[in-house]
Amino acid sequence: MRPTVTDVEQIKKKARKMAASQVLAGGEAHVSLPLGEIKGCRTCIVAGYGSLSKTPQAVPHDRLIWVLDGYAEVHDSAGQAIHVSQGESTVLVGGTAYRLVFPQLTIYLSVEPEGAP
Numbered sequence: 001m002r003p004t005v006t007d008v009e010q011i012k013k014k015a016r017k018m019a020a021s022q023v024l025a026g027g028e029a030h031v032s033l034p035l036g037e038i039k040g041c042r043t044c045i046v047a048g049y050g051s052l053s054k055t056p057q058a059v060p061h062d063r064l065i066w067v068l069d070g071y072a073e074v075h076d077s078a079g080q081a082i083h084v085s086q087g088e089s090t091v092l093v094g095g096t097a098y099r100l101v102f103p104q105l106t107i108y109l110s111v112e113p114e115g116a117p
Helices: 009-024
Strands: 029-038 043-050 063-067 071-076 083-085 088-093 095-113
Touching: 009 029, 009 043, 009 063, 009 095, 063 071, 063 083, 083 088
Parallel strands: none
Antiparallel strands: 029 043, 043 095, 063 088, 063 095, 071 083, 071 095
């Protein structure tokens, strides 16, 4: 059986709905829906809202973040912030500390090496 192409818009809607329900329950949202593995990489559609940590945390592997809807702030340990808007991407370098902040509900594609936590 051949793999089929999944409608990315449907996955984005599902992630947005799941994240919104977490926000309505009074929390911050971080929802990840895996798309599978492509040539040694794990890909996910992720919905995020709020800050994923209080301080920058080291990422174990390189990770590409491509914003599909919304925008993100990527803060490094020196306090510098990179703003990534819809349609833009950035690479989080493995071994470097980052703090991701999503001022509004944001949907993004995350790509990292296969086997990454």
